[in-house]
Amino acid sequence: MPFLILTRAGFDDIVARVAPAGAVFHLNPGVATEEEMARLRDAGTAVHVLAPAADPRKAQEVDYALQMALAAGETVWVERGPAKAAPATPVKERASAAEAREHQALHQRLARTAGVFAKSALRTLRKGGAGGHLMVVPYLGFGNAGKLWIKGRVLDEPIFKVQASADSRWSNLLALYQRLESDQVAGERVRAHFQGQSLETVTDQGGYFAFEITPAGPVGDGWQTVALELPDSLADDGQPVRVHADVMVPPRTARFGIISDIDDTVLWTNVTNKLNMALMLARSNSHTRKPFKGVAAFYRALTQGAGGNEDNPVFYVSSSPWHLFGPLVEFLRLQGIPVGPLLLRELGMREVFKLTSHGNHKLGKIELILSFYPDMQFVLIGDSGEQDPEIYAEVVRRHPKSVRVIYIRNVNPDPARIEALDRLIEEVSATGTQLILAPDSVFAAAHAAAEGLIHIDRLASVRSDKREDDTSLPAV
Structure with a gap:
């Protein structure tokens, strides 16, 4: 995995955290001694010295260095230096204890083959009131x-x-x-x-x-x-x-609310493979990504409801980081999918694609939504790739009267996973709530029409939407 390292502090941090065998370091001149580079090469690290040096304070120079590092066609993870760092001079800690409290010196961003989308980043947290436009x-x-x-x-x-x-x-x-x-x-x-x-x-x-x-x-x-x-x-x-x-x-006309996952439910992200997810995000944008087939028409039908003008609210709860809020909202608007509040995750950059405590985050956000609407029933929509069925089943255990139906897109054909879902379906059905394992949006829409959640006439638009989506596959 290649790294662009601009300062001594960044070098020390990455060397302490990255296995040397197979790593590729692109170093600013003067960041490491000849002896240190020799030891790294002996341990299996490919070490290259930049020519010319890249000043971490100048985006143009960093971009140029990055382009040189990209010559082999690989993804390179970049250290971003602090505003006062000299590119070729070892960085030493000179801040007082008071300054240290006001500035976060290190934000780690490490990329490993397991798919952690991160890198080592030296950044100064700017304190409010220091001038400039925020x-x-x-x-x-x-x-x-x-x-x-x-x-x-x-x-x-x-x-x-x-x-x-x-x-x-x-x-x-x-x-x-x-x-x-x-x-x-x-x-x-x-x-x-x-x-x-x-x-x-x-x-x-x-x-x-x-x-x-x-x-x-x-x-x-x-x-x-x-x-x-x-x-x-x-x-x-x-x-x-x-x-x-x-x-x-939500207006008084609303009969129910919708709470939906995003990753692998609305938008194909391959979230179960963090490396592929990172590559997909890096290669595409809101204009070129595609939703799952028929999702846009199905969600419009749910917001319109059986009456056609119910204006049922939709909420999106995802383990994606807040950093992606803007592109996700733009994606929804471009695809004609109803826009609603997004509740995402606060993540340090080391954890952006190492989504730990996934269930606790989503369950907490759903609890927050339900606390605002104790008298409203909800349709929960997710996928079988990670923990959505288990999270939604727990919501039913805690709030059995708040969940009308659960739709789970089946994206994991593993027999053990299907068996686990069958047990959840049986458990949830005992409370009077249905958990529907749906192969696609047309299947879910047909069930929703039979349950009186959407108007039966909307089925044709969902089928049409799916046929149009069949002509192009999700961007990968």
């Missing part, structure tokens, strides 16, 4: 007539690259790198304004913030707007940086 990324929130929930993130990033269907794999890789490598801002004050009241919080070490707002008066149906601002960061007009967050409040 970016606020508000995520889609949700709520009810008496309470709203909003989450977002503050980044030291000017803007994310806009992607297009004609983008090359190289362009897609750089855009993904930018999102995964964006600098979070810790300790930044954030204010929320709604119905004449203001609340304030501070971003955590990941740059995240969240608000639970109890409005002064009743909240209407549909999408609401909450104003957000950074009082300590000024825009070009001299005013605080401001954005608006959209918050969904």
Whole structure:
């Protein structure tokens, strides 16, 4: 696995964590001594010294070095140095204890053949109020007539690259790198304004913030707007940086809600193979990825309901990191899939594609949704690739009256997995809830029509949608 190493601190960190045999190091001049490079070569590491040196503070030089490292056609994992690091000089710790508390010195991103999408990254966490323009990324929130929930993130990033269907794999890789490598801002004050009241919080070490707002008066149906601002960061007009967050409040016409997984349920990602998942994300974008066949029409039918105008809310709960929020929302819109709040994972970069505690994360997010809508029943949709059936069965155990039906896309033909699913189907059915193992969206839609969840006339559109999708396979 190739690594582009720009500083001494990055070298020390990667050498301590990566097995030398088979690794490929592209080093800035002066980062390692001749003796150290000789020892690495004796241990089976291919060591190359950059010419010319790449200043980690200059994106153009880093990109050029990366292109040189990519000459063999491989994926290269890159160290991003701190703003004050000299590329050819060993980096030593000079910060005081107080400075160390304000700056996160190391964020590890290591890529191993097991598929951990990560790399060693030396980054400085920027403290709010130090000048410059920050970016606020508000995520889609949700709520009810008496309470709203909003989450977002503050980044030291000017803007994310806009992607297009004609983008090359190289362009897609750089855009993904930018999102995964964006600098979070810790300790930044954030204010929320709604119905004449203001609340304030501070971003955590990941740059995240969240608000639970109890409005002064009743909240209407549909999408609401909450104003957000950074009082300590000024825009070009001299005013605080401001954005608006959209918050969904289900209308009174809604008969049920939908909670859906994304990976291998809506969007093909091959999540059970982390390396293939990482390669798919690096090679494609929101314009070139495709949903599973018939998903768009099926989800539109569910939101419309049997009455055709129910406007049933849809929530997406996924183990994908919040870094991918923007591309996922863009994907939903481009594919005509109903957009709703996405509840993703807060992950350090070492764990982006090493999705541990998958079940605990999803179960916690579903519990959060159900707490806002205790009187609403839900349709749960997932796949058999990982833990969705087990997670949804646990939801039924805890909230048997809150789940109308579970649809599981069968993506794992392993007989042992099928046997385990049969046991779950029997267990769930004992509560009066159905767990349906569906080969495709048409099968699930036919069952939904028979259950009165969608209008029977919508079956034709799901079949048509599936036929159109048959003409092109998901991008890999």
